[in-house]
Each structure stands twice: as structure tokens, then as C-alpha cells.
Amino acid sequence: MPNGMFIDIKISNKLKKDTELSKQVVESCPVDIFALENEEIGINMEYIDECTLCNLCINVTSKEDIQIIKIYENN
Numbered sequence: 001m002p003n004g005m006f007i008d009i010k011i012s013n014k015l016k017k018d019t020e021l022s023k024q025v026v027e028s029c030p031v032d033i034f035a036l037e038n039e040e041i042g043i044n045m046e047y048i049d050e051c052t053l054c055n056l057c058i059n060v061t062s063k064e065d066i067q068i069i070k071i072y073e074n075n
């Protein structure tokens with residue numbers, strides 16, 4: 001990720017209810033940003049800065065199910 005950039009990731013309620021698709025998302029991410037807890041997908045916040053914006057998670061779902069929001073630091 002470029003310097004000075006942070007991201008936030010939003011997961012849709014539809015994806016949270018779809019355990020099978022959630023498992024595919026967890027497996028798709030090369031830097032383990034997603035995790036399943038009690039069958040529901042969540043974000044490993046400690047890894048979120050490792051996101052490479054590779055879009056592999058979106059490729060197994062859709063832009064509606066996973067939103068990667070780029071936040072630029074003003075400095």
C-alpha cells in the first residue's frame with residue numbers, strides 16, 4: 001500500500017449471512033485480513049494495513065459485498 005494511505009473494509013450483511021461464500025473470502029486473501037468467528041466473517045484489524053489492494057476478495061464476491069475504502073492521510 002502506498003505511504004500515507006490507510007484503508008477501511010466494509011462487509012455487507014448479505015455476505016455475513018453466507019458462510020460458504022465467507023469461507024471463500026477468508027481463503028482468497030493472501031494477507032489474512034478476513035477471519036471467521038462463530039461462522040460469521042470479520043476483519044483482523046491488526047492486518048488491515050497489510051492489504052495490497054489486490055481485489056482477490058472482491059473477485060470471489062462483488063463490490064457490493066466487500067468495499068475497500070481508501071483513506072489518504074493529509075500531510
Ligand code: SF4
Pocket residue numbers: 028029030031032033050051052053054055056057058068
Ligand atoms: S484486496 Fe487483497 S489483500 Fe486486500 S483484503 Fe482483499 S484479498 Fe486481502
